[in-house]
Amino acid sequence: xxxxxxxxxxxxxxxxxxxxxxxxxxxxxxxxxxxxxxxxxxxxxxxxxxxxxxxxxxxxxxxxxxxxxxxxxxxxxxxxxxxxxxxxxxxxxxxxxxxxxxxxxxxxxxxxxxxxxxxxxxxxxxxxxxxxxxxxxxxxxxxxxxxxxxxxxxxxxxxxxxxxxxxxxxxxxxxxxxxxxxxxxxxxxxxxxxxxxxxxxxxxxxxxxxxxxxxxxxxxxx
Numbered sequence: 001x002x003x004x005x006x007x008x009x010x011x012x013x014x015x016x017x018x019x020x021x022x023x024x025x026x027x028x029x030x031x032x033x034x035x036x037x038x039x040x041x042x043x044x045x046x047x048x049x050x051x052x053x054x055x056x057x058x059x060x061x062x063x064x065x066x067x068x069x070x071x072x073x074x075x076x077x078x079x080x081x082x083x084x085x086x087x088x089x090x091x092x093x094x095x096x097x098x099x100x101x102x103x104x105x106x107x108x109x110x111x112x113x114x115x116x117x118x119x120x121x122x123x124x125x126x127x128x129x130x131x132x133x134x135x136x137x138x139x140x141x142x143x144x145x146x147x148x149x150x151x152x153x154x155x156x157x158x159x160x161x162x163x164x165x166x167x168x169x170x171x172x173x174x175x176x177x178x179x180x181x182x183x184x185x186x187x188x189x190x191x192x193x194x195x196x197x198x199x200x201x202x203x204x205x206x207x208x209x210x211x212x213x214x215x216x217x218x219x220x221x222x
Contacts (some may be wrong), residue, residue: 005054008036012058015078017085023078028183033082047093053139059128063076063211080124101132102221104155106148108136111169115162123211142176156217171201178202187213
């Protein structure tokens with residue numbers, strides 16, 4: 001593997017955002033994901049290669065470590081931040097079509113809920129898996145999901161909630177989506193929800209963490 005790609009994979013896996021970042025201690029003073037992505041592009045490594053050989057496998061490792069309780073939310077957030085720094089450099093290539101994505105994923109925290117850590121982690125993991133992500137933010141009503149689906153036919157939808165009180169809104173949003181766009185795949189997640197609730201409200205899939213979402217949506221396009 002190319003040395004720059006190998007270092008970039010390591011930087012993202014361990015959450016080294018840029019050279020100034022003190023975390024992780026073993027990479028202090030070294031280039032981070034930001035510098036390494038720029039270096040890779042400057043040396044002629046294609047954006048698709050950067051995505052497929054560094055970012056996707058790095059986030060795959062992070063997801064597996066998280067699901068095995070080898071790392072926890074703070075470490076995962078640092079990896080997500082590092083990947084975000086790399087993705088900023090690759091955004092123009094997504095826009096131009098030079099990077100081919102697996103599909104589009106629409107995500108938001110449902111109406112009445114302002115929590116976004118879980119949503120942000122899922123969004124970064126999915127982007128790192130090679131998908132184009134449309135993040136609608138927090139407190140998102142049915143109409144905004146439906147507008148996003150109209151603009152992005154065939155997209156997969158992810159709904160997040162952290163409060164038991166907003167689970168009812170999740171039910172309403174799933175119902176509205178299924179009425180208007182019955183073929184749309186809808187995934188739900190968040191602390192108060194489970195597989196039983198998923199089936200009850202007619203969603204297509206429930207995942208307790210980001211790794212499960214990535215596995216499910218990759219199967220949709222495999």
